[in-house]
Amino acid sequence: MTAPLIGTDIERAIELLHANELVAIPTETVYGLAGNAFSDVAVAKIFAAKNRPAFDPLIVHTSHYERITELVLDIPSPAQKLAAAFMPGPITLLLPKRERIPDIVTAGSTIVAVRVPDHPLTLQLLRALDFPLAAPSANPFGYISPTRAGHVARQLGDRISYILDGGPCAVGLESTIVGFPEGQPTVFRKGGIAVEDIEAQIGPVQVREHSSSNPQAPGMLKSHYAPGVPVLLGDIPQLLEQHAGKRIGLLTFQNQYKEVPEEHQVVLSSAGDLTEAARHLFSGLRYLDQLPLDLIIAEPVPERGLGRAINDRLRRAAATG
Ligand code: TXA
Ligand code: MG
Numbered sequence: 001m002t003a004p005l006i007g008t009d010i011e012r013a014i015e016l017l018h019a020n021e022l023v024a025i026p027t028e029t030v031y032g033l034a035g036n037a038f039s040d041v042a043v044a045k046i047f048a049a050k051n052r053p054a055f056d057p058l059i060v061h062t063s064h065y066e067r068i069t070e071l072v073l074d075i076p077s078p079a080q081k082l083a084a085a086f087m088p089g090p091i092t093l094l095l096p097k098r099e100r101i102p103d104i105v106t107a108g109s110t111i112v113a114v115r116v117p118d119h120p121l122t123l124q125l126l127r128a129l130d131f132p133l134a135a136p137s138a139n140p141f142g143y144i145s146p147t148r149a150g151h152v153a154r155q156l157g158d159r160i161s162y163i164l165d166g167g168p169c170a171v172g173l174e175s176t177i178v179g180f181p182e183g184q185p186t187v188f189r190k191g192g193i194a195v196e197d198i199e200a201q202i203g204p205v206q207v208r209e210h211s212s213s214n215p216q217a218p219g220m221l222k223s224h225y226a227p228g229v230p231v232l233l234g235d236i237p238q239l240l241e242q243h244a245g246k247r248i249g250l251l252t253f254q255n256q257y258k259e260v261p262e263e264h265q266v267v268l269s270s271a272g273d274l275t276e277a278a279r280h281l282f283s284g285l286r287y288l289d290q291l292p293l294d295l296i297i298a299e300p301v302p303e304r305g306l307g308r309a310i311n312d313r314l315r316r317a318a319a320t321g
Contacts, residue, residue, distance in 0.1 A: 026166025027117035032135030063126035088118035090192025094179030172279035227289035
């Protein structure tokens with residue numbers, strides 16, 4: 001009998017990770033595809049399984065802030081404040097790496113991305129390991145991030161040894177990435193912690209917008225999170241009129257529309273709550289992507305709090321190049 005692909009067996013996960021195999025892990029943001037961050041062999045398997053270009057570095061996950069201090073050379077004071085406020089939680093810090101972090105993890109950069117995920121199962125796993133876990137989101141490169149164990153199984157099930165099932169992700173958006181180029185706190189990726197909440201801790205920050213050409217911010221590629229069905233972002237009534245006669249799926253913030261069958265519509269939060277909307281975004285896109293549609297029409301949500309990260313993902317899902 002072969003062992004099940006999905007389960008909650010931490011011992012099995014530990015064994016596989018020690019053998020340099022890959023295990024998908026739940027976090028509060030999205031599921032990660034994890035391997036021993038100190039092992040070139042394990043990390044190379046991550047890049048291969050995801051079809052990820054070698055220039056796009058990986059986040060290193062640990063169980064405590066104190067362990068981060070063993071991985072990096074220096075933690076500037078705003079980074080310390082952010083760690084105190086938000087770790088464990090959906091924040092990733094870019095810090096100068098120690099030599100023990102292999103170059104393959106950082107794609108040759110002297111900076112490493114570190115984070116403490118807030119999920120009980122994965123924290124238990126990390127505490128039991130004597131190495132940190134390198135883990136990108138557990139999706140094929142360029143596709144929507146997974147927020148359930150089943151999402152991972154469907155796309156990467158034949159390439160990984162085990163999926164730790166921690167249920168649906170509570171936040172549903174990837175971590176917010178903050179770096180400190182020339183000492184200036186800078187948000188490189190909007191995510192599960194709102195820019196406003198970061199500024200409440202450390203004052204004004206710069207926010208880098210994504211680009212398709214800036215190799216300094218590899219994961220900021222313009223077209224990302226893209227479903228197989230084309231996505232249009234804009235005013236729903238207007239787009240429905242322009243595309244009358246097509247098989248359309250709708251991703252809306254609060255309302256349903258009578259022009260489209262109910263089972264082809266995803267409402268992110270009928271109450272208009274951005275936290276709830278974030279939680280439903282990726283599973284909603286995945287749901288629509290498996291329907292027989294010509295087009296997905298989505299609308300932007302209010303550009304504040306987590307809404308800024310949601311709109312960023314929607315824009316990238318809609319980008320074609
Ligand atoms: O919430 C998350 O952050 C999830 C969970 C699994 O932890 N992880 C995640 O990983 O979203 P990934 O690989 O899908 O996205 C990580 C992003 C990429 O855009 C990558 O370019 C950037 O972080 N990154 C990683 N290391 C970096 C570094 N040393 N310098 C600059 N950017 C880095
Ligand atoms: Mg990703």
